[in-house]
Amino acid sequence: MAAHIRPVPLEKAYRLLNHGPTVLVSARHGGAEDVMAAAWACALDYDPPKLTVVLDSATRTRDLAQDAGVFVIQVPTAAQAVLTHAVGTRSLHDHPHKLRDAGVELFEMPEHDLPFVAGCSAWLACRLMPEPSIQNRYDLFVGEVVAAWADDRVFRDGRWMFESADPSLRSLHYVAGGHFYTIGEAIDVASE
């Protein structure tokens, strides 16, 4: 396992997505691998943790995730804005060298036959929960998170540390037309 990557307890995994970052979706099947960007990913449940993600039918990543029944949702960093935009706008169907050209480096995690994108801040290994009705009507997929990890320079003890970590590790929040925001400053509201 790469330096700085630490497991995240499953009951804290929702926190990796709770602040609404743009994510990368990756999947592998039959010797093929693809990675795409998705702004429309969202936590769905705490325990067991689940998430939703919209995967357009034109994407190869969707086919691979459906065929494999598993996929990865990962949180790219500010340093990966160009990579994120590149894998979000080019299709493997038209660009066979899409991943290489975008500078995507994949790595393995023990016990998971999945392609993980290096340089991200968090990774959620997901099992696809078949929901044919909403998949077909809305391109909406449900995943159960079966394992999670984060870079302990920016997420540790169950908390994001954006306010103290290097700004290059901040999450990306896409709007449109190549325009992203990074996550900003902390506001803490006292709980009763």
Place this chain on the structure above:
Amino acid sequence: MAAHIRPVPLEKAYRLLNHGPTVLVSARHGGAEDVMAAAWACALDYDPPKLTVVLDSATRTRDLAQDAGVFVIQVPTAAQAVLTHAVGTRSLHDHPHKLRDAGVELFEMPEHDLPFVAGCSAWLACRLMPEPSIQNRYDLFVGEVVAAWADDRVFRDGRWMFESADPSLRSLHYVAGGHFYTIGEAIDVASE
């Protein structure tokens, strides 16, 4: 219509949620009104615009939205962090004066019998699309956006202007335990 509130064309409405803000959900039925916070809201489609939102069965807002068949998703600002946390942690079931105590001010929009929360940066009026299967299994609701508005001090010409607007208008991104982030700085990646 209040000063600074301008309609957003429906084909641009997804941009109000694309960067993953925590939202407020409001609904009205039979003389009752409620507002709750939701971190688990997400765009689902462009045209017509649709969104998903997770509404726990314990919330009164969910009952009101289901009974009325319509609800509002709005984007609160950094200035509303305490309000957002308050309506996200207290239930109208236990706190009949929840809205008053949280400082929520509601206003009306012509042609929409819906409670809009004052001081937000964007508002999406939604029609509930009945999906009993995922509502019951996942507390997951689908809304079609039928009208949208934004505060033109922070969203205009189809774009968020967080980088030039007053910081008090930035969106909120909730993690857990009263810990929010505001949206941060812009990164623009040149499109090919």
